[in-house]
Amino acid sequence: MPLYKAPVDDTLFLLTDVLHIERFGNVPGFSEATPDLVAQILGEGAKICEETLAPLNRRGDEEGCRRDAAGDVATPGGFKEAFDAFVAGGWVGLAVPPEYDGQGLPYALALAMSEYGSSANMALAMYMGLTQGALAALLRHGDEEQKRLFVPPMAAGRWTGTMNLTEPQCGTDLGLLTTKATPRGDGSYSITGQKIFISAGEHDLSENIIHLVLARIEGAPAGVKGISLFIVPKFEVAADGSLGVRNKVVCGAIEHKMGIHGNATCVMNYDGARGHLVGEANRGLAAMFVMMNEARLGVAVQGLALSEVAYQNALSYAKERLQGRSLSGAKNPSGGADPIIVHPDVRRNLLEIRAFNEAARGLALLAALDSDVAHRAEDARARQAAEDRLGLLTPVLKGVFTDMGFDNAVKAQQIWGGHGYINENGMEQFVRDARIAMIYEGANGIQALDLVGRKLPKDNGRAAMAFFAEVNEFLTRESADAAMKPYVEPMKGALGDLQKATAWLVQNALAKPDNGAGVSYDYMHLFGRVALGYMWTRIARAALDAKAKGDAAWLDAKLTTGKFYMEKMLPETGYRLARVTAGAETMMSLPAEMF
Numbered sequence: 001m002p003l004y005k006a007p008v009d010d011t012l013f014l015l016t017d018v019l020h021i022e023r024f025g026n027v028p029g030f031s032e033a034t035p036d037l038v039a040q041i042l043g044e045g046a047k048i049c050e051e052t053l054a055p056l057n058r059r060g061d062e063e064g065c066r067r068d069a070a071g072d073v074a075t076p077g078g079f080k081e082a083f084d085a086f087v088a089g090g091w092v093g094l095a096v097p098p099e100y101d102g103q104g105l106p107y108a109l110a111l112a113m114s115e116y117g118s119s120a121n122m123a124l125a126m127y128m129g130l131t132q133g134a135l136a137a138l139l140r141h142g143d144e145e146q147k148r149l150f151v152p153p154m155a156a157g158r159w160t161g162t163m164n165l166t167e168p169q170c171g172t173d174l175g176l177l178t179t180k181a182t183p184r185g186d187g188s189y190s191i192t193g194q195k196i197f198i199s200a201g202e203h204d205l206s207e208n209i210i211h212l213v214l215a216r217i218e219g220a221p222a223g224v225k226g227i228s229l230f231i232v233p234k235f236e237v238a239a240d241g242s243l244g245v246r247n248k249v250v251c252g253a254i255e256h257k258m259g260i261h262g263n264a265t266c267v268m269n270y271d272g273a274r275g276h277l278v279g280e281a282n283r284g285l286a287a288m289f290v291m292m293n294e295a296r297l298g299v300a301v302q303g304l305a306l307s308e309v310a311y312q313n314a315l316s317y318a319k320e321r322l323q324g325r326s327l328s329g330a331k332n333p334s335g336g337a338d339p340i341i342v343h344p345d346v347r348r349n350l351l352e353i354r355a356f357n358e359a360a361r362g363l364a365l366l367a368a369l370d371s372d373v374a375h376r377a378e379d380a381r382a383r384q385a386a387e388d389r390l391g392l393l394t395p396v397l398k399g400v401f402t403d404m405g406f407d408n409a410v411k412a413q414q415i416w417g418g419h420g421y422i423n424e425n426g427m428e429q430f431v432r433d434a435r436i437a438m439i440y441e442g443a444n445g446i447q448a449l450d451l452v453g454r455k456l457p458k459d460n461g462r463a464a465m466a467f468f469a470e471v472n473e474f475l476t477r478e479s480a481d482a483a484m485k486p487y488v489e490p491m492k493g494a495l496g497d498l499q500k501a502t503a504w505l506v507q508n509a510l511a512k513p514d515n516g517a518g519v520s521y522d523y524m525h526l527f528g529r530v531a532l533g534y535m536w537t538r539i540a541r542a543a544l545d546a547k548a549k550g551d552a553a554w555l556d557a558k559l560t561t562g563k564f565y566m567e568k569m570l571p572e573t574g575y576r577l578a579r580v581t582a583g584a585e586t587m588m589s590l591p592a593e594m595f
Helices: 008-018 035-063 079-088 107-141 144-155 284-320 344-376 380-421 427-438 444-455 458-478 482-508 513-546 552-569 572-581 585-589
Strands: 159-164 180-183 189-199 208-217 228-233 235-237 243-246 249-254 265-278
Touching: 008 035, 008 107, 008 344, 008 513, 035 079, 035 107, 035 427, 079 107, 107 144, 107 159, 107 208, 107 228, 107 265, 107 284, 107 344, 144 159, 144 208, 144 228, 159 189, 159 284, 189 208, 189 228, 208 265, 208 284, 228 235, 228 284, 284 344, 284 380, 284 427, 344 380, 344 513, 344 552, 380 427, 380 444, 380 458, 380 513, 444 458, 444 513, 458 482, 458 513, 482 513, 482 552, 482 572, 513 552, 513 572, 513 585
Parallel strands: 159 208, 180 208
Antiparallel strands: 180 189, 189 265, 208 228, 228 265, 235 243, 249 265
16 A cells, blocks of 8 residues: 655744744734644644545545435545544634634645645545635625525535536636526526536535536626526525525536546536525626635645655655666665665656655745735735735646646656556556646646736736746845855746746737747746745755754755756756747647648
8 A cells, every 4th residue: 555644844844944934923813823733733634644544545546436326426435434534623624714613724734734635545635625615715705694504514524515617518618608597586596507527526425515606697698707606505505504405406427537536526417406696696707716716726736745645655665676786886785686766767756756846835835825814914915915926826836736746646656667557556546646637627728828818917917026026036135145056046047037938928929819828838837947946945045044953964855855956957947938939830830730
């Protein structure tokens, strides 16, 4: 069975030494998050992920979910008991406001738990993760009565949540959706239509499932301007919160898919189901985007999570598997061969994965702290700055983390060689499970378009200019320290590449939109390499500061890993810049019939 140990020490180092969580003490929820409490929370969270969720990962993959003739779905053996244990610990409502029976702690802690859960058992963790996304949408856009009825039982884990967007004829282009909402005359609506690819759409883990459904009210404008958002519970909910009759929403089928077999990906049929409007009519997409943005950050973390667990198992194998001799002389002279970790190519793969994991974890936690500030802080300027950076980084993190997470799962499988291709060792499951993260919540090509087409030009480029200034200011400040030179100097060149690429887009994308779209994917990855490099400079600074009072060997390992990133991975920015400035003329000139 594959192993997993949650990286609690690394998370604590990032939160305390790199991101300085103590500086957020004036933000609601942070004053309670003392260093001791944070360590205790992450330690207990790690334990349930390692001991309860992880042992069920392979079983969930092999058994999958089963649907009966009535449309009810049974999850794999052990999932219900593990879910109940997770719920009993209060983990679902970790960041939900106390007035709705949550613990009111920073979202950054919930995000760390999301990583641990997804590494341990991504399919099972998705049931909890989707609930947290639905909670975010309801807390932002639900009225007081809806929050009173639906948020506390969801925060407690007694009810779970979903998001229902996709239909057979529309995925990214939601303006094409046809699900109808007809007023009933009592303030509710009849929802009729079909949704597909609905993760956790039907299951036996919770008492009720709260579907958030996009639909079009009769007579609404065409396109995305006529979309509304509705709460459609599996069981109708009375005014006192008690459950009523079964609503007219049924799982019509479970999709047979490449991975995440333990999560029920459903076709959901709505046949006049009772729904309740969330927010304003015809403004549903804005409400749903709250959940989608939360989900996109969660999916980015899935990319990191699969990369981390794949790395841990590849590292263990590389230390144990004997094969060949070191080119510099035998390292295991008493044995018939050396462990494969002595070979440069194995080390290259391991270090590429590790260098991504540590910086990506820091960036994800930075984004989570931005979310905390954007939604909780009293200072309007602080909220705006956090919201700007979060909005800019979200498509980068979703696209780059999931692309690299999948690539890293493949690298880890490669280290295992033929044994990695065999089902019983678990490496091929990591590859299959990681693949979906590149597709759902907006395929990565869409993330690149969002970055270039929306996030960069938004507010006349305010967020991008602020980020460039932030990175440049840090590099300038650290330039005088000789110990930081191996990190600062490469980053100056990489930041220059990103700024040149941005200037090229400004000059060439407006007149010829295909230029922007055609190079957006390379630009997204260029941005991602710079963002990861920026995090590595911050990690290096913190590691140097901490060496005098901490575990020098552990910190030296970080500094070496950071140097590897700067020498071997950051130079990709030059390659991406060349691809960006080549434009899109050649790719768009070939007639479709010639492909």
